[in-house]
Amino acid sequence: MTRSQLLTLLSLLPLLLATGSAPQASLRQAAAAAGLLVGTAVRPYALSEAAYSETLGREFNMVEPEDAMKWWTVRRNEGAFDFQQGDQIVRFARAHDMKVRGHCLVWDHDNPKWLSAAKFTPQQLAHVLQEHIATEMKHYAGQVFAWDIVNEAFDERGRLKDSIWFNQPGIGFSGEGTAYIEQAFRWARDADPGAVLFYNEAEAEGMNPKSDAVYAMIKDFKQRGVPIDGVGLQLHISRLDFDARPLAKNIARLSALGVQVHITELDVSLPLEATGAIRSDDLQHQADIYRNVLHACLQNPGCTAVQTWGFTDKYSWIGSHSHGARGGALLFDKSYKPKPAYAAVLEELSSQAMRGH
Ligand code: XIL
Secondary structure, three states: OOHHHHHHHHHHHHHHHHHOOOOOOOHHHHHHHOOOEEEEEEOHHHHHOHHHHHHHHHHOOEEEEOOOOOHHHHOOOOOOOOOHHHHHHHHHHHHOOOEEEEEEEEOOOOOOHHHHOOOOOHHHHHHHHHHHHHHHHHHOOOOEEEEEEEEOOEOOOOOEOOOOOOOOOOOOOOOOOOHHHHHHHHHHHHHOOOOEEEEEEOOOOOOOHHHHHHHHHHHHHHHHOOOOOEEEEOOEEOOOOOOOHHHHHHHHHHHOOOOEEEEEEEEEOEEOOOOOOOOHHHHHHHHHHHHHHHHHHHOOOOEEEEEEOOOEOOOOOOOOOOOOOEEOOOOEOOOOOEOHHHHHHHHHHHHOOOOOO
16 A cells, blocks of 8 residues: 555545445545546636536546647647647646646547648658657646547557548558557657557447457557557447446456556436436436446556546537437536436445555
C-alpha cells in the first residue's frame, strides 16, 4: 500500500465507522483507495459554471479535454498554435490536484480545413505532423501525463482506414501498413520522453476483428521496441444488452503484452421518449452496465483508469451527433443530480478498495 492510499483509507475510516457499510465518499476518493484514476472529458467554457466545476473537482482525479487539444482547436489557423483552451483545463486540474490526459494528435477527424483540404506532398505533411506533435507535447510536458497519440486508425474489419495521415496522401508510408502509426509514436517519444503514450480506438473493446488488429499491432510494436505504453478503449455504449465479459478478456490480453489499458470515453446512451424523458428501468440497466465496465477494469491491475465522456447530461456529445433520439448517457443528470449509474460506480469502486493489496 502506498502512503497516499493509506492516507485515503484513514480519511475514509470515520465514514466507515459511522455507516458500518460501504463509504459514501466521492468517486475520486473511492477510486484512489482502489488504486484507479477516475476521469472525465471536459469543456473549458463550462468551467465558469459553479455546479459544473464543483462537481468536477469533487468527483474526479483526472480530466481530458473533449475538444480543446484537438487540431481544430489548437491549429485553427495555419502556422499558429493556440493553447488557450487547453491551458485553462490544465490550470483547473492543477488547482484541484487532478491529472490531465491529452487527446489527440493523429486522427482523421476534427481537423481544420486548411489541413484536410490542402494538397500537401507526403514530405510536407510529415513535416507538418512532426512539428505539431513536437510543439504540442513540449508545450504540455510535465502537465499532461498521458496522450492519445493516434486515434481510430482501423475500420470494423480490422483494416487500416484511408486517411490523410495514412495514404491520402499519407506521411510517406502508404502501402506500409502501420508504419505511419509507428512514426507518430517515435516522434511523440522524442517530443516528451516523460509522457505515457496511448493508441486509442472505438468499438475495439470486446473481441472482434478490429480489436484483433489493434492487438496484433501492439504485439508487433512491443516486440520491435516501438515506443507505446497503453491502449485506450473508448466504450461509447448504446446497447443495453452490453456484455462486459469480452471486454475483460480483451483487457487481459492487452495487458499481457505489457501495456496499460485506459477506458477513455465511457458513456451509455439511452433511448428518449417523445417527451425527452428516460424510462426508469433503462436508468437501472445503465447503472448495471457502468458497474460491469468498472468491474472489468478493476479486476485487472493493467487497467489503470476509467474515464467518462463528460459527466453531466447537460453537456454531452450524445444527441448532438446524429445519435437519433438518444441521450442521458452520463453519471449526473442535467441538473447535476447523481443518477443510479453514479451510485453503481461509487459502490463498485468502494467494494474494490485496495485491489491487489
Ligand atoms: C467528439 C466530441 O465529444 C464532440 O464535442 C466533437 O464535436 C466531436 O468529437 N471519439 C473520440 C472523441 O475520440 O474525440 C469524439 O469526441 C467522440 C468519438
